[in-house]
Amino acid sequence: MATLEIRDLHVSVEAENGPREILRGVDLTVKQGETHAIMGPNGSGKSTLAYSLAGHPKYTVTGGEVLLDGEDVLAMSVDERARAGVFLAMQYPVEVPGVSVSNFLRTAATAVRGEAPKLRLWVKEVKEAMAGLQMDPAFAERNVNEGFSGGEKKRHEILQLELLKPKIAILDETDSGLDVDALRVVSEGINRVRESGEVGTLLVTHYTRILRYIKPDHVHVFAAGRIVESGGAELADKLENEGYESYVKGGASE
Amino acid sequence: MADVNTPSGSTTAGSIEVGTAGAGAQLAGPGTGRATVKQPIDARVSVKPSFDVNDFPVPHGREEDWRFTPLHRLGGLHDGTAAEAVRGEDKVDLGLPEGVSASLVGRDDERIGKAGKPVDRVAAQAFSSFEQALVVTVPKETVLTEPVRIDVHAEGGVRFAHVVIDVKPFAEAVVVINHTGTGTRAANVELLVGDGAKLTFVSVQDWDRDAVHASQHTALVGRDASFKSVVVTFGGDLVRIHPRVSYAAPGGEAELFGLYFADAGQHLEHRLVIDHDTPHCRSNVAYKGALQGQDAHAVWVGDVLIRAAAEGTDTYELNRNLVLTDGARVDSIPNLEIETGEIAGAGHASATGRFDDEQLFYLQARGIPADEARRLVVRGFFAELVQQIGVAEIQDRLMEKIEAELEETVA
Numbered sequence: 001m002a003t004l005e006i007r008d009l010h011v012s013v014e015a016e017n018g019p020r021e022i023l024r025g026v027d028l029t030v031k032q033g034e035t036h037a038i039m040g041p042n043g044s045g046k047s048t049l050a051y052s053l054a055g056h057p058k059y060t061v062t063g064g065e066v067l068l069d070g071e072d073v074l075a076m077s078v079d080e081r082a083r084a085g086v087f088l089a090m091q092y093p094v095e096v097p098g099v100s101v102s103n104f105l106r107t108a109a110t111a112v113r114g115e116a117p118k119l120r121l122w123v124k125e126v127k128e129a130m131a132g133l134q135m136d137p138a139f140a141e142r143n144v145n146e147g148f149s150g151g152e153k154k155r156h157e158i159l160q161l162e163l164l165k166p167k168i169a170i171l172d173e174t175d176s177g178l179d180v181d182a183l184r185v186v187s188e189g190i191n192r193v194r195e196s197g198e199v200g201t202l203l204v205t206h207y208t209r210i211l212r213y214i215k216p217d218h219v220h221v222f223a224a225g226r227i228v229e230s231g232g233a234e235l236a237d238k239l240e241n242e243g244y245e246s247y248v249k250g251g252a253s254e
Numbered sequence: 255m256a257d258v259n260t261p262s263g264s265t266t267a268g269s270i271e272v273g274t275a276g277a278g279a280q281l282a283g284p285g286t287g288r289a290t291v292k293q294p295i296d297a298r299v300s301v302k303p304s305f306d307v308n309d310f311p312v313p314h315g316r317e318e319d320w321r322f323t324p325l326h327r328l329g330g331l332h333d334g335t336a337a338e339a340v341r342g343e344d345k346v347d348l349g350l351p352e353g354v355s356a357s358l359v360g361r362d363d364e365r366i367g368k369a370g371k372p373v374d375r376v377a378a379q380a381f382s383s384f385e386q387a388l389v390v391t392v393p394k395e396t397v398l399t400e401p402v403r404i405d406v407h408a409e410g411g412v413r414f415a416h417v418v419i420d421v422k423p424f425a426e427a428v429v430v431i432n433h434t435g436t437g438t439r440a441a442n443v444e445l446l447v448g449d450g451a452k453l454t455f456v457s458v459q460d461w462d463r464d465a466v467h468a469s470q471h472t473a474l475v476g477r478d479a480s481f482k483s484v485v486v487t488f489g490g491d492l493v494r495i496h497p498r499v500s501y502a503a504p505g506g507e508a509e510l511f512g513l514y515f516a517d518a519g520q521h522l523e524h525r526l527v528i529d530h531d532t533p534h535c536r537s538n539v540a541y542k543g544a545l546q547g548q549d550a551h552a553v554w555v556g557d558v559l560i561r562a563a564a565e566g567t568d569t570y571e572l573n574r575n576l577v578l579t580d581g582a583r584v585d586s587i588p589n590l591e592i593e594t595g596e597i598a599g600a601g602h603a604s605a606t607g608r609f610d611d612e613q614l615f616y617l618q619a620r621g622i623p624a625d626e627a628r629r630l631v632v633r634g635f636f637a638e639l640v641q642q643i644g645v646a647e648i649q650d651r652l653m654e655k656i657e658a659e660l661e662e663t664v665a
Binding site for chain 1: 607616617621622623624631632633637
C-alpha cells in the first residue's frame with residue numbers, strides 16, 4: 001500500500017532580505033485510499049507544502065524528509081516525482097502555447113506509464129474522462145490552458161488526475177474560483193479517482209465548501225507553517241463555524 | 255518592438271493607424287500627436303534603389319536598415335572589400351521538371367532586373383559583381399507536379415549570385431533553393447509571377463555554422479497571381495534575408511512564411527517589405543523563430559506600406575519568437591503605414607515569449623522529462639506554421655530539421 005510520509009519538513013523561499021522559512025516542521029502521513037484535508041488561512045504555507053512536494057524550484061527544503069513507499073522523494077527531479085506517483089493539481093496552471101491538450105495528455109501518459117498507451121484505447125479513455133467532467137471534445141485540440149476559463153483549467157487538472165492515476169494526489173485549492181456547478185463536476189471527478197481506493201488524496205483548501213462534496217477522513221489545520229491541529233471530518237465543521245481566528249492569534253501568519 | 259533579453263515576455267498586437275481616405279501620407283501633423291510628417295517606408299532607407307553599388311554609401315551601422323546587423327561579421331560585403339577578395343566556387347545541382355528551362359546569362363540579358371532594383375549596398379554589390387545569372391523559366395500555362403530544385407553548395411570564398419525565377423502567366427510551380435556549405439555570399443533573387451500564375455518559392459538556409467549570406471528576394475506579383483514565399487534559416491554565422499513584394503496589377507496575393515532557429519552566436523535577420531501600391535491585393539506574413547544559447551540574435555522587421563492608390567488592400571503580419579534559454583536576443587519590429595482608409599483590413603502582431611521555468615515545471619510535474627518538454631513546446635510552436643506551407647515533402651523535411659536542431663538544445 002502506497003504511503004507518503006512527511007517528516008519534520010522545513011522549507012524556505014528566497015526573499016528580498018535573505019531566505020524566509022515558510023514550512024516549520026510538517027509531519028503528515030497519507031496512505032493510499034485516505035483523504036486528508038489541509039485547511040488554513042492565507043499565508044499559512046499550505047500551498048508551499050503542495051508545491052514543495054511536487055518539487056517546484058522556487059522552494060528550498062532546509063530540513064526533514066519526504067518518503068514515498070520508503071523512497072526519498074526530495075532526491076527526485078520534478079518529473080521523477082510525477083513518474084513515481086506524485087500528482088499536483090495546480091491552483092494556477094500555466095499556459096503552454098503551441099502544445100495541444102491531446103498531445104500533452106498523451107505525452108504525459110506515456111511518460112508516467114512508461115509506454116505509449118494503445119491509441120484506440122487511449123482515445124476512448126480520454127473521451128470518457130472528458131465526458132465525465134462535462135468537457136467539450138473540441139477542448140482536446142486547444143493549446144494547454146491557453147485562453148481557458150478558471151473552471152476549464154480546473155477540469156483540465158482533474159482530467160489529468162483521472163488519466164495519470166497517481167498514488168498520491170495533491171489538490172491545491174482546486175475549489176477556488178469555481179461556481180457551484182463546476183465545483184460539483186470537479187468534485188465528482190475527484191471522487192471517481194478516490195473510489196478506486198488506489199490514491200491517497202491531500203486536499204489543500206481555504207474553504208470548507210468543497211468538503212460537502214469530498215468527505216475527508218482527516219482534517220488538519222495549518223497555521224504558521226505547520227499542522228497545529230488534526231481531527232476527523234468534524235474539525236471542518238468547527239472551522240466552518242469559528243473560522244481560523246483561534247489559530248492565527250499570535251501566530252506568524254502574514 | 256519586442257526587445258527581449260529578460261525573463262519577461264513582450265507583446266504588441268493589432269494597432270494600426272488609418273489615414274483619411276485620399277489624404278495621402280497624412281499620418282502625422284497637427285492633432286495626430288506627431289511633430290513631423292512621416293516619410294513612406296522606403297524613404298527611411300537611406301538611398302534610392304539602384305543597380306549600381308556606387309550609388310550607395312558604405313553603411314556604418316547607424317542607418318535604420320543596418321542598425322541591427324553586425325557589420326564586422328559581414329565579410330566585407332558592405333564595404334567593397336569582399337568584391338576584391340578571392341572568389342569561391344559553388345556546386346549547383348538543378349532538378350528541372352519537364353517543361354522547365356534554365357540558362358546562365360550575362361547581366362545584359364533583358365530578363366534581368368525586371369522585378370525590382372537592389373535597395374541596399376550589399377544587394378547592389380551582388381548585382382554589380384555577379385558574373386552570370388541563372389534564369390529558370392516555367393512556360394505559360396505549365397502546371398508542374400514536382401518542385402524545381404536548385405541545390406547550392408558553396409565551397410568557401412566570396413560569391414555574388416543572381417537568380418531569376420520567371421513563372422509565365424497561368425503556370426504553377428514550386429521552386430526550392432537549398433543552401434549548404436560555407437562562404438561569404440551576396441545574392442539577388444528575382445521572382446516574376448505572371449498573370450494568373452502561382453509560385454511557391456522556398457529558400458532554405460542550411461549553411462555551415464561559419465557562412466555569411468545576404469540576399470534580397472524581389473517578387474513582382476501579376477494580375478490575380480498567387481505568390482508564396484517560404485524562408486527557412488537554420489545555419490550560418492550571419493544571415494540576412496530581405497524578401498520584398500510589389501504588385502504589377504490588381505488581384506494579386508502574397509503569403510510570406512518564415513521559420514528560423516538561432517543557436518548561440520548566430521545572427522539571423524529577416525526584413526520584409528510589402529509595397530501595396532495597387533488596388534485589391536492581399537498579403538499575409540507569418541514568421542516564427544526560436545532561439546537558444548548565448549548571443550543568439552534574431553531580427554525581424556516587417557514593413558507594410560499601403561499607398562493611397564491601393565484601395566481594397568487586405569494585409570496582416572505576424573512575428574512570434576520563442577526564447578529557450580538565457581542570453582538570446584530578439585528584435586521584432588512590425589511597421590504598418592496606411593495612406594488610404596479604403597482598405598479591407600490591416601493588422602500586425604508581434605510577440606516574444608520565453609519557454610519559462612513555470613511551463614517547464616508544469617510539464618515536468620506531469621512526468622515529462624525536461625528535454626522532452628522543451629521539444630514538445632518547440633515542435634508545437636513551429637508545426638502550426640509548417641502546416642501552412644502546403645508542400646508535404648518540404649513540410650516533412652522542415653520538421654526533421656527542427657528535430658535535429660532540438661537535439662542540439664542546450665539543457
